[in-house]
Amino acid sequence: MTRAVVFAYHNVGARCLRVLLAHGVDVALVVTHQDSPTENIWFERAADVAKEYGIPVAMPEDPNTPEFIARLQALAPDFLFSFYYRLMLKPALLALPIRGGYNMHGSLLPKYRGRVPVNWAVLHGERETGATLHRMVEKPDAGEIVAQQAVPILPDDTAGDVFHKVTLAAEMALDRVLPDLLAGSAPHVMPDLATGSYFGGRKPEDGQIDWSQPAAAVHNLIRAVAPPYPGAFFELGDHRIVVTRSLSQPVSRGLAGQPVLYADESHLFARCGDGGVVKILALELDGKAIPPISLPARLGQNPIPLV
The missing domain is CATH 3.10.25.10 (Formyl transferase, C-terminal domain)
Known part of the structure; x- marks a missing residue:
């Protein structure tokens, strides 16, 4: 059985975690965040999904410490997955899984790399966005693309409307490619970063x-x-x-x-x-x-x- 450690938060984290479980992946640990008391928690919590399935949960302030890396190393994961986890996973952590680490990003990479991609896409009047599963490397949102799913943005859609579409797109993309990824036959395509864009967070x-x-x-x-x-x-x-x-x-x-x-x-x-x-x-x-x-x-x- 394929073993994974999953870094997850928000709706995308909860739904993609369910996809892994549906495909029989052995999720040894879910790493997530403490909810901020100043944030509107309108989304599903990945921690709640993990508890439903009896999966251990960790909420480190920094997952890149030597102590936490040693804890993950002892689990011997085949894969790391990051689904809307908000902290960068550094090279020492990415080197742990035998078969690599993969991230689900809320845009059609290489467009809208970086933070809050749905909000930026709506702000710029885009008529399409989506979700991209890609290999994690040290540079943010820059690794090989494994799967993408596009969704439309209608002229009066809010970012909340689009985020719900992107959540479904992430679930569809992961569900479609996961059998090939687990079998070692999924295509990996390097993005041309020069044709994309990078954006920071918003206040x-x-x-x-x-x-x-x-x-x-x-x-x-x-x-x-x-x-x-x-x-x-x-x-x-x-x-x-x-x-x-x-x-x-x-x-x-x-x-x-x-x-x-x-x-x-x-x-x-x-x-x-x-x-x-x-x-x-x-x-x-x-x-x-x-x-x-x-x-x-x-x-x-x-x-x-x-x-």
Whole structure:
């Protein structure tokens, strides 16, 4: 029986762990993270899946210490798998498994290497992304590609919508290639990193809306950080407004001139720097969700200047 140590977190970690078990892989240990008290835990926990199946769980602050590496070495794994684990596995750790270490990444590599690939893909208005299983090497997301599965990004999908698709894509890609990987016959294709891109992490403050940007860019930001992520926001006087859902508009409409928020009989719109318009479907005023159409009355202005 093939033995593996699995580094896993989030929905992708939980689902891919289930795939390994479905294929009869002996998972000797699941390495995961302590949940952060400041994070919205909206996803399935890999630790819970491990406990369901009676698999030991470890939550080291740093898996690359000599002591933890010695613990893994004693397990003599054939494979290491990393499924949305958030820490880099260094060369000494990657050298342990007899048959290599493999990572599931949430993009179509070599595009969107690095952190939060789904959010970056939505922010940049991509119409497609997916999941990639690749061999782990010292350089992040740079090893040979073993399997990929693409999914569409629709114009009004949020990052949360796309992440659910990517989770399924990861499950499909792993389930399809795993028999060949275990048999030693899976293809390994080196990516051309020059055709791809690398991105770092994002912070909540990166969600601040610049209404002077084109409407497409504003809409992409709103959906890239929409709940369960922190949300796109702006400030008017003493008020903080978080826009949690929007729709793109096919044509420009509304008031000419500087960017404004304005309401018609039933909807709230934002006219952006290029004259394009975004329909605001949901927002929060000072931490409380309110109907968007009520915002002008709350603030005593219609239209509401944005710059």
